[in-house]
Amino acid sequence: MTVTTSSDANGNVSAATARATERAAENAEASQPQPVTFAKALNTALADALEASDDVVLFGEDIGTLGGVFRITDGLTDRFGEHRCFDTPLAESGIAGMAAGMAMNGMRPVVEMQFDAFAYPALEQIFSHIAKMHNRTRGALKMPIVIRIPYAGGIGGVEHHCDSSESYYAHTPGLKVYAPATVADAYRMLREAIDSDDPVVFFEPKKLYWSKDRFDLDALRAEYDGGAPASRSEGKAVIAREGTDATLVAYGPSVSTAMAAAEAAAEEGRSIEVVDLRTIVPLDDATVAASVRKTGRAVVVAETPGFASVASELVARIQERCFHSLAAPVLRVTGFDVPFPAPKLEEFFLPSVDRILDTVDELQWEA
């Protein structure tokens, strides 16, 4: 699997790493399919889902004529009509609440929250109804809703546009939380989220929207001919890079940073494994634990402020499952416990390659 380095907004990838990646890309150029952006993969997934089922409807703010502020729904209103992809009044609770009602009445709504922090007005509907309806009705009502959230930092966004809000949702029983990190997963996991009968909060790392990857998108799409393919992403972490000395556990926007750190560490002679969780809920404890038992050392990487977060949960679970295999305490590289900073300060906040490497250095190697 290739992970692009568009995530190097932090400017922390060493020049050597960048050159190596470039060279590899050039060599591969001739034989590989055209590059696909993360945004295009999402757009294609939405179009294919609209095509596959009349029950799928898209709505949100500016997603119709404009195609969304990130253009993820570009062209869908034109192609499928306003009854399938439309703008709502500016009211996030209204969007989520209407989605719940539509789901009660047989639809599969896919809603867009314009930015991470603008989803907060919808939290009551999401927490009190979308997450609980299936349980409340003992399974009589399913909530096949996807709440797409462009999220996290790395784009120099101003306040309210860069929050890593996944911990709130992951903490809420009844919600599935997806966080794709690669272009192929963007397609695969969005299709899977739309097919899911459970509500899915779908985190799209903004800094990856324009990242590219070379793979045969049409071949991937063809896997969906005649229904969802048997292979699932939900609850199935992948080993994004194999290694033997330590494990970096990451998801969404942090995977590319972790990959760059692993690459840099390799140059220093350290073999780092990178686990891409893909879905935070459900969590693939088994893959994470197997990796950490193998390497004996682990660092969790996430942009979210670390206190009481997905990162803390991961550390606790690794400790519970891998205690006797651990050569060092499990550490974390997360955002600081501060409000997401202004653009000029975000590089100090975001987990960087250097900070990850420094933390890996702290894993008691000398012994």
Add this chain to the structure above:
Amino acid sequence: MGTPPIGAEAREEERAAYLDETARKFGISVEDYLLPTDGSIRILDETGAIRPVAEQGTAPGHEYPLPEGDDLLAAYEALVVGRRVNDQNSALVRQGRMAVYPSSHGQEACQVAAALCLGEDDWMFPTYRDSVAVMTKGIDPVETMTLFRGDWHGGYDPKKYKVGIQSTPLTTQLLHGVGVAHAAKLRGEDTVVLAMCGDGATSEGDFHEALNFAAVFKLPVIFFVQNNQYAISVPLAHQTAAPSLAHKAVGYGMAGERVDGNDLVALLAVLRRAVRLARDGHGPLLVEAHTYRMQAHTNADDATRYRQDAEVQEWMAKDPVTRMRAYLQSESVLDDAAEARISEAAEAMATRLRDGMNEDVAPDPEDLFRFVFTEPTTQLNEQRARLVDELARDAATDTEATR
């Protein structure tokens, strides 16, 4: 699929045309169509006599024909049963058989009308206070009371009955009603949705969002507000400075109407017209019913801390049940035999509630994990196994102890 019209101007024309068309249907101006009439629509006076038509609160374009006698007898039966349900449930709470019961005593006319105005495929979105409406729509009383007995957060299948689970987070359910109506409209079905809330709840943000969404998407939703004067302890004057709650409709481009919430005849007339309009594509509408919460907010509340007994006494005289009984007797629709039959039906309902609530249904602790997702996650299965193991060990210890 054709490209939708682009730009503000094209959309503006579409918007104006919609209201014009509806107002034209009644031969009145858009303003007169949207605004409620000067007073509440009230057909029966407090003694149960028909008021002169000129005093019924109607206005041109806001006319309400008198509902039929047989129909009213059935409604009266539901009213009497509803009153019995309220009083039986309050008694069951006092006896410790139910965790809580927000009674609609005094509001039964609203409860009954909300259910009876709807067709079989229409949906209702009730609140915690609307148990009588839920039962009147045909849901088994014991299934309805499951929530209040404390067995589970909901006791019936909303899809089967087309009734949402009685909602506690204020006005959140209105948006679910909007969503159900929107889905139906997209599929070309003529479903109508009646979404309910209280007076205090109209201050919530979701009230605004729901009304606005319904109006913008032109959905067949009737927002039915039972203004019972209080939100727990807080009187309506603390919630709004609007001339009435029905007036709120006009800001959304929606018609509003006020109705005497203790006059079942007027309620049926107003709500049925609203349902008809909504079904014919003229929705949404807002109906405010003026009524009174005769008892405390719930059994846990002490209403003497915030209101005078004299006020309660005043409303006693406006009781919806006695008023309806007097009217139907004067019309010779209700005779002693019918009254006896109806009392029996009410008693049968009370017995059913007592039997149901006195039955101890042991909860299954494993249910905790069954419905969180469509399939339990690995983590939930681990937690379930742990609980099962813990229970098995407890059971073993108990057996040991009794040996």
